[in-house]
Amino acid sequence: MNHRLRIAFLAATCTLSGVLAACSTKTEVSLTGNTPAQYSHVWMTVQEVWFNSSATAGPEEGGWAKFPLSKPSTVDLVAQNGGNLDRIASALRIAAGTYSQVRLIPVDASAALTASAQNAGALYNFEADYVDSNGVTQQVPLELLNPDKGIAIQTDIKVPVGNSNPSLTGASATTTGALPFGSPAGTGSNPFGSTAGTMTNSSTNTLSSTSSGTTSSAATNSFAVALDGGSDLVPFNFASGHSAILLSAHGAAYDLSQAGGISGQLSLTNITTDTSGLPNIRVSAEILSTDGTRHVVVSSTTVQSDGSFLLYPLATNSSTTNPLTYDVVIHGPGIATIIVKSVQVPRSSTTSGSAASSTSSTNTSGTGTGSASTTTVSTNANVNPVTIGTLTPRKDPNSYTANIATAPGAPLPAGAMVNFYQTLGGKGEVPFVIESSPIDPFNQVLFNNQTLSSVTVDSGTWSTNGAVTIVSAAPAEGVGTYQLAAVAPGYSDGTLDLKVLISPPNSGTATVVVPPLKLGAGATAGSVAANVLATSAGKYDQGELLLSHDGTLIAAAPLDAVLSQGTGGVVTVANLPSGTPDALYYATVRAWKSTDPGTVQRQWYPQAIDLRTSTSSSITLPVN
Numbered sequence: 001m002n003h004r005l006r007i008a009f010l011a012a013t014c015t016l017s018g019v020l021a022a023c024s025t026k027t028e029v030s031l032t033g034n035t036p037a038q039y040s041h042v043w044m045t046v047q048e049v050w051f052n053s054s055a056t057a058g059p060e061e062g063g064w065a066k067f068p069l070s071k072p073s074t075v076d077l078v079a080q081n082g083g084n085l086d087r088i089a090s091a092l093r094i095a096a097g098t099y100s101q102v103r104l105i106p107v108d109a110s111a112a113l114t115a116s117a118q119n120a121g122a123l124y125n126f127e128a129d130y131v132d133s134n135g136v137t138q139q140v141p142l143e144l145l146n147p148d149k150g151i152a153i154q155t156d157i158k159v160p161v162g163n164s165n166p167s168l169t170g171a172s173a174t175t176t177g178a179l180p181f182g183s184p185a186g187t188g189s190n191p192f193g194s195t196a197g198t199m200t201n202s203s204t205n206t207l208s209s210t211s212s213g214t215t216s217s218a219a220t221n222s223f224a225v226a227l228d229g230g231s232d233l234v235p236f237n238f239a240s241g242h243s244a245i246l247l248s249a250h251g252a253a254y255d256l257s258q259a260g261g262i263s264g265q266l267s268l269t270n271i272t273t274d275t276s277g278l279p280n281i282r283v284s285a286e287i288l289s290t291d292g293t294r295h296v297v298v299s300s301t302t303v304q305s306d307g308s309f310l311l312y313p314l315a316t317n318s319s320t321t322n323p324l325t326y327d328v329v330i331h332g333p334g335i336a337t338i339i340v341k342s343v344q345v346p347r348s349s350t351t352s353g354s355a356a357s358s359t360s361s362t363n364t365s366g367t368g369t370g371s372a373s374t375t376t377v378s379t380n381a382n383v384n385p386v387t388i389g390t391l392t393p394r395k396d397p398n399s400y401t402a403n404i405a406t407a408p409g410a411p412l413p414a415g416a417m418v419n420f421y422q423t424l425g426g427k428g429e430v431p432f433v434i435e436s437s438p439i440d441p442f443n444q445v446l447f448n449n450q451t452l453s454s455v456t457v458d459s460g461t462w463s464t465n466g467a468v469t470i471v472s473a474a475p476a477e478g479v480g481t482y483q484l485a486a487v488a489p490g491y492s493d494g495t496l497d498l499k500v501l502i503s504p505p506n507s508g509t510a511t512v513v514v515p516p517l518k519l520g521a522g523a524t525a526g527s528v529a530a531n532v533l534a535t536s537a538g539k540y541d542q543g544e545l546l547l548s549h550d551g552t553l554i555a556a557a558p559l560d561a562v563l564s565q566g567t568g569g570v571v572t573v574a575n576l577p578s579g580t581p582d583a584l585y586y587a588t589v590r591a592w593k594s595t596d597p598g599t600v601q602r603q604w605y606p607q608a609i610d611l612r613t614s615t616s617s618s619i620t621l622p623v624n
Contacts, residue, residue: 026093027090027094028090029049029087030087031044031075031080032077032086034077034300034301034302035081035230036233037280037281037282038130038280039128039233040130040137041076041121041127041128041129042077042127042129042233043075043076043120043124043125043126043127043129043142044077044126045072045075045106045114045116045126046072046073046088047068047069047073047105047106048104049066049067049089049104049105050065050105051067052064052100052102055100055101056582058608059103060608065094065099067089067092067094069088071114071116072114072115072116073088074114074119074120074122075088081301081304083301083313095159096159096160097159098156098159099155099156099157099158100154102153103151103152103153104153105148106144106150107125107126108144109124109141109144111125122139124141126141126142127140127142128141140244140245142246143245145247145553145588146588146604148604149551151249151251151550153227155223158223158255223255228299228300230300231417231438232247232248232438234246234438234440234553235447235448236441236442236447237442237447238542238544238592238597238600239592239597243447244600246553248415248438248548248551248552248553249551254315257347259312259314259316260345260346260348261345261384261385262310262311262312262314262387263385263386263387264328264388265309265391266281266308266390266393267393271335271393272334278305279305281302281303281332282301282302282332283302283309283311283329283331284299284311284329284433285297285298285311285343286326286327286328287326289493293430294433295327295430297436298314298315299312299313299314310385311326316346320346323344324345325343326343326345327342327343328343329433333451335393335394335395335453336393336394336453336456337422338391338458338459338470340468341461341462342462343388344386344464345385388462391468391470394455394458398454398455399452399453399454400454400480400505400509400510401451402482402509402510403449403510404439404445404446404484404512404513405444405511410515411444411516412439412516412517413488413490413491414441414442414553414555414556415488415490416438416439416486416487416488417437417487417488418438418450418486418514419484419485420433420450420484420502421485422475422481422482423477424457424459424473424476429476431496434482439486441553441556442556449509453480454480455480456474457473457474458470458471459471478503480503480504481501481502481503483498483500484502484514485500485514486515489554489582490519490554490580490583491518491520491577492518492519494514494515494517497515500513500515519575520580522579523577523580523583524578525574525575525576525578525615526576526614526615527573527616527617528547528611528618529572529617530571530587531568531570531619531621532545532562532571532589532621532623533622534565534567534568535622535623537567540591540593541560541563541593542559542563542564542594543558543559543623544556544590545557545558545571545588545621546589546590547586547587549582549583549585549586554576554577554585557571559591559623563623568623577611578611579611579612579615581612583612584608584611584612585610586604586605586607586608586609587604587607587609588602588603588604589601589602589603589604589605589621589623591623601623601624605619605621
């Protein structure tokens with residue numbers, strides 16, 4: 001997906017007394033968020049962190065190094081806008097090597113309120129706070145998909161071998177499941193060619209070691225995985241006059257030792273602020289898609305009340321003479337879109353590990369960690385981003401609203417997002433994402449009408465001295481006109497077609513039909529037959545079945561017909577991606593009584609629905 005919240009992993013080198021440091025490395029885990037301006041808080045509570053060398057291992061499969069936290073840690077993702085980091089665990093003794101997946105195990109909103117969430121002022125362990133259209137702050141549970149299986153993010157974390165000189169106080173590390181480097185069970189050779197600690201063959205393979213000695217500083221390797229509340233906080237309507245918010249998580253990884261940032265300043269004269277006091281303006285970093293047909297968003301951030309913004313982290317490369325480049329899109333309701341092309345992003349001079357600390361609280365690590373962790377909010381004060389200078393957005397007094405429809409019998413996947421594109425004039429230009437919104441997965445529309453700019457686009461090319469000369473011109477689609485296409489995990493991106501355009505209407509809200517999506521490369525159409533059992537006849541008569549992969553919504557199906565029968569029935573979910581490593585799904589059910597839709601029963605199921613090597617599967621879902 002395009003927008004992302006960020007989860008940062010800070011791996012500090014460690015050494016061992018009497019054994020080689022390859023045995024384990026002291027690791028810190030932090031979170032940083034990126035949420036739209038309308039949210040005042042988005043609380044997220046984590047109780048475990050898992051690592052695996054396999055990018056495709058399911059939560060019940062081997063290879064997981066599991067680190068439970070003795071005390072769950074709660075982070076406000078709104079407070080992490082602009083590249084701030086909030087540490088949720090430290091002193092995790094993770095073995096040196098390469099990890100291709102990390103999994104966060106959350107504490108669901110329905111569970112008893114943790115001390116960390118209560119101390120933060122939250123009502124739920126996962127919660128979204130926002131100001132409604134009447135100016136009233138709402139605190140609602142943020143619904144998760146199969147929270148028992150966690151939120152998984154594919155990555156490429158290279159945890160280094162520790163220094164051979166004594167430097168850090170450490171303790172043992174515990175690995176649950178198969179050894180991450182493929183070493184034989186029992187006492188075996190270290191993956192780096194030297195014996196380090198003892199590997200025992202049991203249900204829990206334990207890699208034990210001790211270390212001694214201290215130092216005031218240590219080299220730090222930092223890694224980040226990115227998600228974004230702009231796409232992953234999914235509001236939806238159900239029943240009559242009732243709504244809720246779902247977290248559908250997506251991820252991408254960054255090595256912060258090769259990361260940089262882009263900063264800028266907006267002059268906000270005559271720009272209206274949101275109810276939160278922030279300008280409702282977002283800034284996105286975009287690159288060309290793999291096939292070169294469009295731009296895709298790799299990072300977004302919210303503009304702060306003083307007009308400043310920071311996009312961080314962004315991937316760079318090792319070349320100082322040929323750094324990676326990004327195009328920056330500044331967009332939002334009520335302003336003319338600004339596009340700054342070809343911003344060169346070198347590595348930052350420091351990593352987040354040396355960022356200044358703004359708050360701190362002690363959190364003692366549990367099994368597999370061996371020492372205390374500290375929950376710390378780190379600012380981005382030491383990040384040294386490239387700047388695009390100060391820009392003045394033009395006010396657009398005639399913005400209009402838009403929404404979508406779907407073709408009869410051709411719905412979008414429940415996890416789809418709709419992008420609105422415009423193309424700059426000139427040879428070789430391809431469309432930029434200007435606005436985007438996740439669909440309401442149960443109603444196949446946008447939960448909120450999307451506001452679109454109706455004026456010309458401002459654009460310019462960045463120069464190495466930071467100067468940008470802005471010119472205004474109509475996009476290739478026409479002034480105030482956009483191409484539309486949907487994107488969804490497991491499916492090919494929607495085809496951009498100049499026949500699928502949306503323009504300012506004569507009155508009201510503009511609406512356009514978004515074409516359906518085709519299955520992704522290598523995938524075939526699969527199906528799941530869900531046998532829904534109503535264990536208490538008549539308790540519920542409405543509901544939804546949600547299928548997810550690693551905490552990401554893939555598909556949904558209504559349960560009203562089978563629940564209203566009293567005893568249940570079979571519901572078939574068709575056209576699911578199958579035959580790929582990602583075709584491992586889990587089920588969640590939302591059920592309620594039509595006479596009392598405010599009381600919703602959420603239930604998730606531990607059985608995997610495995611379509612990785614088949615095109616059909618079945619599952620029995622008792623609804624209690």
